[in-house]
Amino acid sequence: MKLWFVVFVSIVVLILALILFSPLIKVKPNKISDFTDVESCLQKYYFEDNSNSTYKISLISREFSPKENYPKAWECMRQIPKDKSYNLLIQLKDAPSKDVKALLELNGIKLLNYIPKNAWFAEAKGELMLNKVLLSQIRWLGIIRPEDKMQKSLWEGNAGSWGLNGNDVNLVIKLHDNAPSQMFETLVTELGGEVTEHVNTSNSFTIKIPMKNLKMLANENSVRYIDTIAPPAVITN
Structure with a gap:
């Protein structure tokens, strides 16, 4: 068997392996800055x-x-x-x-x-x-610390019924003033979430993100504070 044929077959096998197993490889989202x-x-x-x-x-x-x-x-x-x-x-x-x-x-x-x-x-x-x-x-x-950026109850997974949407949680995020907002939006997307509102004057966001990724988001140095969205107003007569 010629050498070129062996090399060709090996390359084909490697490509097929990458195609088959790449969905199983979890890529860790990039931090805005790595410290x-x-x-x-x-x-x-x-x-x-x-x-x-x-x-x-x-x-x-x-x-x-x-x-x-x-x-x-x-x-x-x-x-x-x-x-x-x-x-x-x-x-x-x-x-x-x-x-x-x-x-x-x-x-x-x-x-x-x-x-x-x-x-x-x-x-x-x-x-x-x-x-x-x-x-x-x-x-x-x-x-x-990541847990210093939110109430203890939220860190433990209690976002209130008004804050949950299936497996997602609706959050209000306040960034430090020096944080780049566009890079933060990219990070939210990488974590499987989406930005629903951005208040540029206060560098704050309302986002929806999988609850399982909350702590990973809190580990980002640019994040100053995390809270659930406000509960709906109760109308009384």
């Missing part, structure tokens, strides 16, 4: 000290008192790609003045929404250039 290295690094320096209520952080999903992890966790920030911004939680030692906030932003960290106590959602840019005075203000740096 795996940053998050793995920050997780190494995440410890709680819940006996210390002075620096207790209160999220919608939980309360916790993180142990101070600066300056070790600061090294994780160096892994943010140069042309990217990473959304994280940051806790300062004291309430910052307007001048300190302005200097933080000038040097690559923009404080966004306040979280009690002395914590913020923040945007950190690649190649941060902070001086020692500003760095001395930082107490703790940490990731925004």
